[in-house]
Every structure is written in C-alpha cells, then in structure tokens.
Amino acid sequence: MLLMDIDGHILAVSTERYEVLHERPLFAEQDPEVWWEKTCLAIRKVIEISGCSSDSIQGIGLTGQMHSLVVLDSDGKVIRPAILWSDQRTQPECDWMNEHIGSSHILRFTANPALPNFTATKLQWIRQHEPYHFKKIAKILLPKDYIRYCLTGEYASDVSDASGTLLFDVRNRHWSQEMCERLEIPMEWLPRVLESPELTGTVNPTAAAKTGLQIGTKVVAGAGDQASGAVGNGIVRSGVVSSTIGTSGVVFAFAKNIVQDEQGRLHSFCHAVPGAWHVMGVTQAAGGSLQWYAKQFAPLEQALAETLAEDVYNLLAKEAAQVAAGSEGLVYLPYLLGERTPHLDPYARAVFFGVTVRHKRAHFVRGIMEGVSFSLRDSLSLIEDLQLPIEEIRLSGGGAKSDLWCSIQTNIYGRSVHTVESDEGPAFGAAILAGVGTGCFVDVESACDLLIMRKHTYHPQLDEMNLYNRQYAVYKEIYELLKPLYRKFIS
Ligand SMILES: Nc1ncnc2c1ncn2[C@@H]1O[C@H](COP(=O)(O)OP(=O)(O)O)[C@@H](O)[C@H]1O
C-alpha cells in the first residue's frame, strides 16, 4: 500500500504478508477474504504513518497479481479459494480448448494462446472437477477487482488485467463474445471493463468503516501488476523496456499497436496507457527462486535478518558477491513453477547443473541470480525478434534492490541498464493512474515524465559478458536435453 501526494512524493508505504497454499504439486491458491483483511490493515497503516487526514485522499488506484480466478455466488460471497497465476494444474483444460476451439482461433480471438496461467482455464477446471462450486458461480473477478468489489460494491476491471483472462479481445479492448460462446461462459459473469485511469466507483460505507477511508473516495480502474509496474517505471513509450524481478520475472515492452509472437511465447496485452498495448515475457519463479532458496536453505540467515531488522536477501547477496561471475560452472534453470517464456511448459522443473565439491552456498545463490537473468534474456531476445526497439532497459522489482543482481543483469543482457528512484513500481503506477483519473495529472505519459527519475546506471564488462554468453548457450541446451524427461514426473 502506498500513499503519494500530487507532486509524486511517497508519503507512506505499508506491507502485509500472506502465504500461498500449495496443497498438491502444481496447485497454488489463496483466500481472497485474507487479501481484503490485509488490505484494510494496510490502508489504515498508510493513513496513520503519513499523518494525512483521509478526506485529503483524492483517489485510489488498484493493482495486484494478474490472472488469478476469484469466483463469487449470487450474494457476492467467495465460493472457493482463488486459483492463482502460478497454479499449473490446467494443462489438460488448455489441451481441451486447443482441440475444441482450435489454437489458431484462440490466438485470433484473444491474441494469446491457452496457457495454464490464464483465468479461463481455471474456470474450466472448476467446471470439470468441482461442478458443485461451478453451479453457484454468478460473477468472476481478478484479485485487484475483488478488492474493488469490497471497497465499492462494483464489479469492474481494466483492459490490462482483463487481457490475461483468455476471455478478452485484446485487439479491440472488450470481452470476447466468441470465447465466451465457445466456453459457454455467460457474459453476465464478467465485470465491466474500462481503461486504467477511468473511474469505476466510490468507497462505500462498509468499506469506509473497515479502512478508515472517507465514504465517496473515488476508485479508478487501475491495472494488473505488470502494466501498473510499467507505468511506475515509465514504460509508456516505444524504446523503453523494463526487466522486473518480483516473485515472477517480466520483461515488458510498450507497443503503439498490437504485436504478437506467432508462437505466443510473449503475452500480447492492452497497456494501462489508454489506447496502447504491450508485450511481455514471463519467468514463473524469478525472485520466487531466491525466496524458495532462502526459506529452505538459509533458516539461520532468516532468523538473523529478523534480529538485525535486515533483509535476508541482502545477507545472501553479500555472500554471493564473494564468488566470481559464472558461479564456477554452476548453472541454474529457474523452472520451480514450470515455465512460461520461452518454453510454455508447465511441467518443466528447476535444475542446478554442474555441481562439484567446490561449490558452496554462495555459488548456489549467485547461480540462482544468474539463471533467473538468463531466463529474462530469453524474453528480451524474443522482444528483439519482434523488431520492437530496445533503447533503454529499466530494472525494477525486489531484485533491483540488489547491486549484484543489477550487475549480473547488465552483463547477461550485454547492455547498459538503469534503476529508477521509486522502487514501488506497481503501487506507484496505481497511484499515478489514480492521479490521472481524478484530474491531478493530464495523462499517464506526462505524469510519468514529471515523476519518474533514473537512479543508477550499470554498464556491462566485456570479460563477464563473454563468459555469460558461453554459459547462456549451455543454459539453453540443458532445457532441450531435459524436456523429454520432465513429462515423466507428472503427478
Ligand atoms: N535486497 C535484495 N536482494 C536480492 N533480491 C531481493 C532483495 N529484496 C528482494 N529481493 C527479491 O525480490 C523478490 C520480491 O520482489 P517484490 O517485487 O517485492 O515481489 P512481488 O512480486 O511479490 O511484488 C524476493 O522474493 C527476492 O527474490
């Protein structure tokens, strides 16, 4: 949660944590009611920290994880836990869609292929496996739109988030009647869709009582976390591209017109900038790889970090900085949650390749940072193949807080990269969208010009670039060799 003034100064930030439940392999779920409880706490905290009066708040912009499916009954109650973007159980539903609707039709209707991460496949899974839940459905929402529903009572979404449902006609920026007809999904289940800065409603009395906000505070459409993060990093013009290491990893490029990778390895979605599009490649477990490693293999550092009030990732990164580039030949494939770009393979698995007796934990941490960056390079290459200009790369997400991870990225991409002043990408972007929607700024582009400043520039070094080029070739070969084996582990 972030509170920003109209000059772009961040007045307060607050964070609330909650777990992802992985009850079975491939499964990832969360309870939307927990999101709402935590949101209420976080709103109260930012108001308190900032010392602002809630009646000075002009508007609210929403952002959140994309694709995840929230199903509501006719009373607006949550029917079952949300099935998340990182959940990979629905490849059979994708296969069914490709067979019955046709993959070329799906690409034509939605500009994207059927992937297990996308919302419609999760809805099909409920139809197939939980018919008792399916028959209760009256509305479906995305995560930030569930928060909107709690705040305002409105069922609404925005074009960027709707793009990741596989039910949206991305080219024409409205729901796809063709997809809904073929999947027999009543269009009344879908929220209305607006451009990201448009107003969608106002805070209602119940939400005001829970959050400390004023009744009637304006709520704009907002955007999915990646499009909103792009606004927060100034990716609002051709040539400026971001590489974000959050839990997932995303390389995001602005596009004036819709562009598509023929094999659907990059997502083609509407941007939060009205009338614009973007493409992005996604690494399923980017920061998520380091998060997993820290949790499983660095419990003492986790405890120490809490005592020192330091970030566990800082402690691990300091250790990793002690070993040389290339991690002495240890190569990591970050496929802990399967992979999207470039393989579109939910059954891929992570690999540490080349382990020897000389390897210490520091090599594993550095190897993770390098492997994740190789994966993001895959996305960057596909964006280059689409002939989209890459004049400037901006790094963001938790990974950009690490000097080491920024240096690794510059050397693996073989290009200079920059960080920006605000490291609150998606929340900062949502605040900018709220500012545009409530008339504090003229439009998204000029607000970004005004508010987003470069912080630091990293330049690649020739020897490390050459070393990483050689290692990248090995990285790519490992997946090709292992691919036939992955399917033997399907459970
Ligand atoms: N100081 C740091 N050094 C290295 N990596 C970091 C650091 N801080 C955060 N990270 C990485 O960033 C991830 C969180 O990024 P963030 O953008 O906050 O995630 P989310 O996608 O959940 O919004 C962590 O899982 C971790 O891998």
Ligand SMILES: O=C(CO)[C@@H](O)[C@H](O)COP(=O)(O)O
């Ligand atoms: O799946 C995608 C984008 O397609 C992710 O962006 C999720 O929307 C959430 O990722 P984090 O922000 O937690 O990394």
